[in-house]
Amino acid sequence: MTLTSPPPDSSEAPEAPTNRPPSMHRARNWMRRPYARSIMILTVVIGFILLPLCWLIVAAMNQSGAPASPIMEDIETTVFVFTLVSIPITAFVFAVLVYSLLGWKHVSGDEVPADDSPAIRTNTVGVLIWTVASSLLAMFLVVWGLMELASITANSYGTVSADEQPGGEKALIVNVTGQQWVWTFEYPQHDGLTSDILYLPKDRAVYFNVTSKDVLHNFWAVELGVKIDANPGAITQTGVTPNKAGTFNVRCAELCGLHHAYMQTKIQVLEPTAFDSWVRESGGGRTS
Amino acid sequence: MTTATSTLEASSSTVFGVEVPQPPQHGKPGGIMRHLNFGTGLLTGIVFAVAAGWITSALSSSSATNDTFAPTEPEYIYLAGLIGWVIGFMLGMGAFVGPLRWVTGRDLTHADAEYMAGKDLGIRRYFKFTTDHKVVGIQYLVVVLGILGLGGLLAMLIRTELGATWTEVFSPTFYNTIIGTHGIAMVIGMIVVMSGPVGNFIVPMMIGARDMAFPRLNALSLWLLVAAVVCLISSMFVGGIQDGWSVYYPLAAQAPPGMLGYQLTIIVFAVSTGIASVNLMTTILTMRAKGMTWSRTPILVFGVFAASLMGLYAFPFYQYSQILALTDRIWDTVFFNPVQGGSVWLYENLFWLLGHPEVYVILIPSMAVALEIMPVFLRRPLFSFNFAVAGIVGVVALSGLVWAHHMYMTGWAPAVNYPFMLSTEMISIPVGFLVLVAIGTFWRATVWTRLPLMAIYAVVFNKMIGGVTGVYLSDVPADQYFHGSMFVVAHFHYMLMGAGLFGAMGGIAFYFPKMTGRILDERIGSIGLWTAFAGFQITFGSMFVAGLQGQPRRVLQFDDMFNISNWISTIGAYVIGIGMLIFLAAIIYSWRSGEVASSNPWGSKSLEWQTPTPVPLENFAVLPVVTERPYNYGVPDPYEAELEAEDGDRTSDDRERAGVS
């Protein structure tokens, strides 16, 4: 924002009590109350105690390996931001609970307390602030979520065509088949080469056609941030561009019977040349 | 009824000073009901079950298989046995006596009705098809404690398996069975835990009614629940429910006959819930005391009404899904068989059309009971009653529009993820209203530190954590990581157990004096509650970590990476178990030999506390008239005086509008 003229300096303007807006007056008056200050301070203190959670949560998500795709990076940013914006409201509620237990009076014993508490039937300002704040917060989360979802959609399937993906090559297609209780991966562009480990090239768009031979499975490539159900009788499509070489995990995230817990495998993201030589060695014929 | 035979004269009886014409009296009051009780129900149920099973066995060929080589005979026998059990049990309980007598022209008289309400039956009335809402409430309480106990037992076994990371304690088959049975038992228990005991015992008194609108339906809903729970338990002995509580198809089509137990449980339970919902809603709509306008109706009544309304529209979806699944299984229809043209997404949609409203069916009564408790112990009106009502209305309005957030990752119509994400995140606004009402009521209040109120601190704390983590799951990008992981498990336990069950514990402690005539022992109860609370934070806090690390749900073996969080989680679960047992001990001890309570030990102004304890058969000798808003406690705000001095020319109404407090 650019200001064309200097703003009137209100703090140096002479006090005009008769013209002062009553709301300002009331707010200041309210802030002078001891409990109001204490709760504000408590909120800030609890907020700062909770603040490290933003990083701890992401650290826990990174424990098996840092994000290996733009999708997973988006997911982690989202989780970070959501934690951050939840902290003030959580801290405030916790502060009220704590202050209610420690700050305001309390009585014990079997007798019904003789003194009632002040009868506050409502507080328009408080209610309005809460409603507006929580609606704005929800709105922010929705808008953020929609933007991230659009970005993830672009990075996985749908709106961006294969040759516009990073790397500029033709995308690699992998047919993912879940069946009780093994994942198999087929590379139709490479003479139908099949594998029980998912080998992927780095920095090249990969499209997954996911299906199941029997019951529902869920294809979860943990560090790539890919998750989609494998449905019998239908092919679900998603995609990813791995941007880090290394060994990652595929887990089944939908109960699929006896050995559901064991329906896991590895992902090997290789440098493009290494991937090509893997294809040749495994009899995958030409490399595209 | 002038057509009566010469020996049986039509008569009339005086009910609360009003002459009511009566049909002729046949025999002693109660008739056949005098001989029917839980024992005869059990006996007839077993006889019918065995007979139906035997007939089916004789009719079907033992070598018969269906088109996928499954032996059909055990399926038919088990199904026939279950149906026989339900019909026989209800028959033996006397559930059909009323309609049968009506059909045969021997309608129930006032004396019969009084017998069925348990008049002068003493302790025996708790073991009969008793229509008195207070007896039904107590029966519900005992049944619910049993169901929750079963679920808790299975929870301990689940955590034992997950804590013993080095071995398989149970076979995977049994592990899958206990996770499924734990899930459905807890869901049934939690749906009933507030609407059952409190909804039946307290709500009619709270609105100043003498009983529920349909007393016999009331008893019917309870005993159907008992019949359903027996079906559920029986399933564990014929292969169990190995597919989680959601029993997704087509996996459930591979399950052993135990799946029939699940399907029948749900079909019967949905009938029970439907009947109970209609009954509660009719009672609340039509039988409120004179003068009890909506703004004078306590918030718990709104909560129970909302839960009944959601149950009423949501349960049929679930029931349909299980009926279709049953025909798939027995008659080889292919509603959910994708290989032959059925749709797994159809099942998922039907299931979650119940599955999500059900969460609010559990949560809203617990939140409402919390809001009911707070004014009494904080000695002040509920903060912004209208906002509490608005919150409940908002949740009900949105509850049916969010189910597909369970299906973000199924590949079913990715485009609808956008609107469902919007509606799901919007529901945090009305839920936030309820939190605001809670903290507004705590605001500057003098706290009477009794057990029921202390439980509310636990509820608000857990609800906050459950709510915030719920926001992650409502968001498609974050859900892409969390869906199907332990994070989801931890989140819904924070909501259903942390907010739901702890609220229910507060509710039980609060209404215990009215229900049993004794005070719930404060010391044991508190020790139990806080032990469970501490264990709860340990268990599900570290389960969040396991989920963040990437542990999928419903697995019995996992990478060593998750060991530490699972060990901590298991230790916490044992602490919860001990805490819950201590709380149970408090209930048992206090019920038998606790301190005798006065009729209104909490000094409440609500109608239910104005009745004598034990509550007489028809609650009120003279129906009350309500003249003021609920929760009329409190003294003028001391800060008011200060403000009065400052701007004396403004009326207090102006200030209330401007929101000064």
Add this chain to the structure above:
Amino acid sequence: MKRLLVTLASVVLGIAVVVGIGLVASVSGAEPDAIVAKQVGTKSTPKGELPHYEVHLDVYPNSSAAVPPPSAGTPINAELLSGQPFYKPSTSIQVPANSVVTIHFTQYDSGGQIYNPYFAKVHGSMDGTMTWNGKQVSEIKSSEVGHTFTVHQFPESTQPYLFLSVPLPMNPANAKTDSNGYPVDPQKISVTFITGEAGTYVWNCEFPCGDMYQEFGGPMQQRGWMAGTFEVVA
């Protein structure tokens, strides 16, 4: 005092019930006794001279007078699974780490088309082949599979990768059978592979030979029948 007693009794009783039911469930659902691989000498491999072990497994289409059904699972399960195929003598298999292991299968069952041709190939054996009635083959026709023996890799960070899948060819429908209905001349398959460090794995059959939906219910999801554990011990 009474309060304390009631509380104590409730806690102790509760724990006793949980422990009791847990024990019963754990014992009754226990895995069958493991068959341990026997040493038959040594074998030279690319990894050097390693001890050589053998395991024998039989696959029967159903139980008979000569071959009793497995005892695993609850009685009701055993009743429901009568007439279903199973592995003998046990589905719990124990082999030593860092050695050469040969599994000899004797396959008495019929078969048909497998869903995923991937499992008609041999995976994870020493030279990518198996011995089928004396011939070295690396895959069989996907329409003539009887069963498979598929050990899952379970990528735990602390245990090595192991993926072994062997197709067991079917017996032709017109094969000569003995009085119990089993082929007189069953399919004999052996496969040899090298084990790494110790680890716990599971295996199951990937050929749909059970009942219910996609023929993957019943014995396919019951340890002791068509699924089991595969332990590599140090």
